[in-house]
Amino acid sequence: MKLHGTMQVNDKGHLEIGGCDTVDLAKEFGTPLYVMDEQLIREKCREYYGAFTGTYPDSFVIYASKAFLTLAMCRLVESEGLGLDVVSGGELYTALKAGFPAEKIYFHGNNKSREEVNFALEAKVGRFVVDNIYELECLERLCGALRTKADILLRVTPGIEAHTHEYIQTGQIDSKFGLVVSNGQAMEGIKKALELNNINLKGLHCHIGSQIFELESYQHTVEVMMDFYNKVYAETGFRFEELNLGGGFGIYYVSGDKPANIKTYAAIVMETVRRMAEEMNYPMPRVIVEPGRSIVGEAGTTLYTVGSVKDIPGVRKYVAVDGGMTDNPRPALYQARYEAVVANKANQPRVDEVSIAGKCCESGDMLIWDLHVPAIEPGDILAVFCTGAYNYSMSSNYNRLMRPAVVFVKDGHADLVVKRETLDDLVRNDVIPERMKKNKPLSVVTGSRQ
Numbered sequence: 001m002k003l004h005g006t007m008q009v010n011d012k013g014h015l016e017i018g019g020c021d022t023v024d025l026a027k028e029f030g031t032p033l034y035v036m037d038e039q040l041i042r043e044k045c046r047e048y049y050g051a052f053t054g055t056y057p058d059s060f061v062i063y064a065s066k067a068f069l070t071l072a073m074c075r076l077v078e079s080e081g082l083g084l085d086v087v088s089g090g091e092l093y094t095a096l097k098a099g100f101p102a103e104k105i106y107f108h109g110n111n112k113s114r115e116e117v118n119f120a121l122e123a124k125v126g127r128f129v130v131d132n133i134y135e136l137e138c139l140e141r142l143c144g145a146l147r148t149k150a151d152i153l154l155r156v157t158p159g160i161e162a163h164t165h166e167y168i169q170t171g172q173i174d175s176k177f178g179l180v181v182s183n184g185q186a187m188e189g190i191k192k193a194l195e196l197n198n199i200n201l202k203g204l205h206c207h208i209g210s211q212i213f214e215l216e217s218y219q220h221t222v223e224v225m226m227d228f229y230n231k232v233y234a235e236t237g238f239r240f241e242e243l244n245l246g247g248g249f250g251i252y253y254v255s256g257d258k259p260a261n262i263k264t265y266a267a268i269v270m271e272t273v274r275r276m277a278e279e280m281n282y283p284m285p286r287v288i289v290e291p292g293r294s295i296v297g298e299a300g301t302t303l304y305t306v307g308s309v310k311d312i313p314g315v316r317k318y319v320a321v322d323g324g325m326t327d328n329p330r331p332a333l334y335q336a337r338y339e340a341v342v343a344n345k346a347n348q349p350r351v352d353e354v355s356i357a358g359k360c361c362e363s364g365d366m367l368i369w370d371l372h373v374p375a376i377e378p379g380d381i382l383a384v385f386c387t388g389a390y391n392y393s394m395s396s397n398y399n400r401l402m403r404p405a406v407v408f409v410k411d412g413h414a415d416l417v418v419k420r421e422t423l424d425d426l427v428r429n430d431v432i433p434e435r436m437k438k439n440k441p442l443s444v445v446t447g448s449r450q
Contacts, residue, residue: 001339002252004298004385005040015343015383017301018409022343025414026303026381029405032323033303034392036417038076038410040299045080048291051266053081058284059270062106064247064292065091067389068300072408072417074098083126085290089116096123106153106290110177117142121150128152129205129244131178133189136199143198153205153244154179154193156186158224160208160217178206181228190232201238203285204229207246210293215260215268221245222269226276233282240285245269247290251297253386254337262294293389300388302327302404303343306380307359317354321382324358325365326401328384328391332364340368343381348374356382360399392418400426
């Protein structure tokens, strides 16, 4: 088991994060509870900024907000000098509501609505990352109606299959994202963009997947993309100013995960771009990367309260907690694995093997299989590590469960950044039709009893 960031076991034998006792956090804010280590998030932001922009001024780091986004997170990202990647009108609204500079926002998405595009145009976002020809033509028309122009990156799929789960691969040819390089679609989209009056084509975007450990995948991506940049120049005479390589940098979840060093990642990417630009006599493009998971993933911990414990002798011991797939759907979606500790018994010997079950009415709602723990009992607090990315952002109200609160912890202080949902929140948007409000008797089938 690996402790992350500011985690430590205090003199009470409790897990502590950001100087805050997690047992006290559970009492104050309730469970399930997302706890975010603010210092670790800031350290990751600074590590990326230093490895890229601080070392290579012709680069720019933008945070992939889909990993975790709140108003407070937007403020944190801005204060650390990073840009922001959004993929919907809701994410864009959150960023603007937090006062994030629109010119540092990159608007992604494979099916942006007209309303979302108009919203982004009126906000004057920095870049549209255009996914397909339909969107390109739609953006051209909407820009014309508003008498404005849009700076864009065109998303392409370079045909690279990174070694990761099939559901989070995105760079291969068979993908819902982007225009394919190898079959001529990407070149067609580039030529189309260059013909349009209201579009400023700045560069291309690609993203080969998520939770990637092999830096060779990024090096190969750079080589493929720079070769394509040269091909575009030879065929059209147009040179790109920017190259967006997406994100996908992997993190530690469980023993055996071996994430690369961010500084090494930056050096391989930037030096490969620089080398190829020199070899091709191509102006050095501005390189953009989009880390998300690797900024917030390890900083997040979810606290649960243990409920029922069911032992099936000779088979398995199930320990149920007060959350599950509604606050962490990743195990159910793609067999994601996690490490955990009993927070109130963090220094006690692990003498038992249990499997952690969620409370949803689904047999697949299992958070962790075969976890070694101290003697565990109802009321204990379970802390599941590395839940900062794609947990809060993918949470749901299945079974009418309420989404948890989120707190930022730092220097012994815990700040609430998302309130826990209430029962009233669950029905806030429900509407009873007028015809159902009338006190009419139910229609029933009657019959005589013998």
